[in-house]
Amino acid sequence: MFELKPMLSALWRNKVSALLIALQLALTLAIVSNATVIVKDRLANMARPTGMDVDNIIAVTFMPVPNDYDMAGAVRADLDMMRSMPGVVDASVTNQIPVSGSGSASSFYLEPNAQIGDIDGNYYETDPHFINALGLNLIAGRNFREDEMHVVGANENFDGSVIIVTQQFADTAFPEGDALGKFLYYGNKSTPMEIIGIVERHLGAWPSWSLAGNVVFHPLLVAGNHKRYLVRTQPGHRDTIFKQLEDKLAERDPQRVIHLETLAENLASTYVSDNIMVKVLSLVMTLLTFIVALGIVGLTIFWINQRAKQIGVRRALGATRANISRYFLVENSIIAATGLILGTAAALIINRLMVSEFSQPALSLSMLAVCAVILLTVSLTAALMPAMRAANISPAMATRSV
Template identity: 35%
Template sequence: MDIRPILVTLLRHKTASLLIVLEIALSCAIICNAVFIISNRIAELQIDSGVADDELVYLATSSLLPDVNMDALRKHDIQALSSLPGVKSASSVNQIPFGGNVWGSDVRLDTEQVRPTTHASLYMDDGQLLQTYGLQVTEGRAFNADEYLDNSAFDPNKIGPSVPAIILSRSLAQSLFPGQSAVGQLVYVWGENQPPSPVVGIVSDLMTPGTPGSFGDRYHTMIFPIRVSNGAYALRTTPDQRDAVLAAAVAALNASDPNRIIEQKDTLAQMRADFHRRDRAVIWLLLAVCIALLAVTAFGIIGLASFWVQQRTKQIGIRRALGATRQHILRYFQVENFILSSAGIVLGLLLAYSLNMLLMSRYELPRLPLAYLPAAAVLLWVLGQIAVFGPARRAAAIPPAVATRSA
């Protein structure tokens, strides 16, 4: 088909053509980036925490009484919690994935370093953390019994007992010691005055609490053999017993200390759901935006094509009288729409890239993969052809005689 008559017609209707091109371009740019953000948020929802999400419950407590011996209270609490029916393991913890408490430390490989190599999140092990969280040592060993310290006897800001041993997550180990084993290496952590600590083991990736970007990597985590007595406990049970265990744990803690305040009590699954509430809201919002933009674009194409069919009734009738078939008329409008869509898509892809660069600079969004661009182009091409099909069929159905008499 000769497209020169189509181009001449479009140039004769510059304003309408430009408006539909701009509408398609804006839809393309926004949809490309919106779908990319949606895919990133969905990936966040599916992120592996590294722990037994479906088997853990978490409690955070505090006492109203002054001068409480927190170390003695921790021992009593762990004994009471471990004996509850359905509890596989109980641990006093300083933080948990998807929780609000975030502990961290700079990591240096040399005492003379001005800037740390990275920043990592700290998990404190009271002797039951690995079993409770469901962590597996993949290289090296777990902590020995004589390596554990009470947090009350440890001050990272003063010269004193150093962290006797460290377990690293796999991601942190590979980042600190690429191409070699981290087991047996020395690192400087948790205070500038501390001597180096040996790495004794590696566990599979364990997620940091807090928002992504708080540390060098979401899996840059370390485990110290330090028993914390801050009133926070994690219990491992079976998925079907989580609610019952949580209720029994609250009752047991209140029975041992009537002056205790239960500040938080949740299953880790619920904590994860709460943590990702904003991600889910963003996904639904952007989906609504994408659907609205596609609908507006489709109705814009339908409206413009319907208007042009009405305006060109005489021309269509003359073409039909001169021998043009319905298929010719149908193809004319489809080619015309394809040209407009292509112009809008080319401009939209440039806008999509520019918008992504802006989002990268303002909100630390990753670079838009090139695969999203052709996918958006195909989507809008198909949408355009579907939207124009109805008006084009009506145009093709105009009888030559009726069109001629309408002059």
């Protein structure tokens, strides 16, 4: 019952339908394996730790109405007021909101007046309260001091002397380690900026950026036409503080437009496209697998109906139900194996193109093998019910069907 010659002979007589199923499996494996890599990569990105107490942080943006607005004085008064509110852990001023998809980046160099060898980083202008306000973990060095804070006008140039960086940025700039106490420079400047502290992580403004996590902090307040605050609350107090904050800020100074949002909302909004991609690709993979299974079921039933007489003859000659079922399962395995071999080659070719043209993650052989095993299992499961149906054909029924 396990001789390959009759099986191969039967498949050759039905080569068109068998080839179509094999090609369908090949295409499904190529698509599913590459889609799985993309889904896995997106899920890993969304699961990355931000380094911040995202669930308990409120972001405030305000824009003053008067042209001669005292921005520095307003910031000091606002921060004092917010830090005194019950349920508030700390508050800090910043030039941009983390994980919002909007921010600023710059190039840093290891030598003054350098033009090559830049290290790109997302940068923040903030104050000594930012570590506590964001819930960051300072793993080396120290925080900014109040005397290191500088206030400049919107059009004034400023050369800072101290910075704090993330561990990822430190490792990128100084792969040999020990970045603390080292100096960095802006490309066209000769003023050194000493790394006085290193925080464990901060995902930055753009979680989808290839360099997300390369972040630099400056102790600086630029008195521009708008400003942002980050307010960290005690767990469970965020929504209550959120309702109070706008009223209190407006009451303290009504000459401005105020907008509030939570950092959790920003993070969810930033990952909307990733979530959509994961859902769409998951649906596509499910539909393709279902269609393959449906095709195998239909083809197996068709072949069983065609071979009812032969099945009856084999039963009459002593073949058991298990023998008949195994015959169709082995036959299906040959088709599936052919399709999966073709699909493996197609998957690797497609992935190579995706890696080179779209910077997608590479498909590992282990992931490809897992996808192939899953599709092989689906194929055999889909053929199982028709095979069991074939095993129930009796010699008498086969004879009457002639």
